Amino acid sequence: DAGVTQSPTHLIKTRGQHVTLRCSPISGHKSVSWYQQVLGQGPQFIFQYYEKEERGRGNFPDRFSARQFPNYSSELNVNALLLGDSALYLCASSQSPGGNTEAFFGQGTRLTVV
Amino acid sequence: EDQVTQSPEALRLQEGESSSLNCSYTVSGLRGLFWYRQDPGKGPEFLFTLYSAGEEKEKERLKATLTKKESFLHITAPKPEDSATYLCAVGSGNTGKLIFGQGTTLQVKP
Numbered sequence: 001d002a003g004v005t006q007s008p009t010h011l012i013k014t015r016g017q018h019v020t021l022r023c024s025p026i027s028g029h030k031s032v033s034w035y036q037q038v039l040g041q042g043p044q045f046i047f048q049y050y051e052k053e054e055r056g057r058g059n060f061p062d063r064f065s066a067r068q069f070p071n072y073s074s075e076l077n078v079n080a081l082l083l084g085d086s087a088l089y090l091c092a093s094s095q096s097p098g099g100n101t102e103a104f105f106g107q108g109t110r111l112t113v114v
Numbered sequence: 115e116d117q118v119t120q121s122p123e124a125l126r127l128q129e130g131e132s133s134s135l136n137c138s139y140t141v142s143g144l145r146g147l148f149w150y151r152q153d154p155g156k157g158p159e160f161l162f163t164l165y166s167a168g169e170e171k172e173k174e175r176l177k178a179t180l181t182k183k184e185s186f187l188h189i190t191a192p193k194p195e196d197s198a199t200y201l202c203a204v205g206s207g208n209t210g211k212l213i214f215g216q217g218t219t220l221q222v223k224p
Contacts, residue, residue: 033210042201042214056209090157099145099205105157
């Protein structure tokens, strides 16, 4: 079975530009979460979507937005990119949205802002 | 405020030298404690879930245990291929938000 797939794997953008990252969850999983991981730190929670509705939002500015589609895939959008947005962006899928549910991660998208 | 702290930040072992990694947590209403392995440039790989104090899980050379305030990841007779960053995370509440520690980077030398 395919795991969580993310695209693209690497991306270089210029400050002020916009970026869209994509994620396809494990088949049968209805919950998708997004995390930002800066080098040397643990992942930081950005969003969770379940059944196309936002279930949780982390402490990130409004430049960050996301959505989930009817097939449960998801997009993370970041506007007005800053140098500090350079990070590994991780998508995780789980069967249900609760805090007791195992989450499985994709390989991530490495975003570099120059 | 919910918080997860891992120690040590880095650990160097000789092949076969057993040790333990620590994860201390403060969370209101623990729903689950999760251990992940992360190789450089890749996403975290799920290892274990622990739900209540006293619970233990094992997989090959790894064993995870849980108390009311901390979790340990015991590595028995490690091999070089066990070299990676090990992440601990807690889940609480009704959302899937995971709070991660900063990780322990393990290097096992042959």
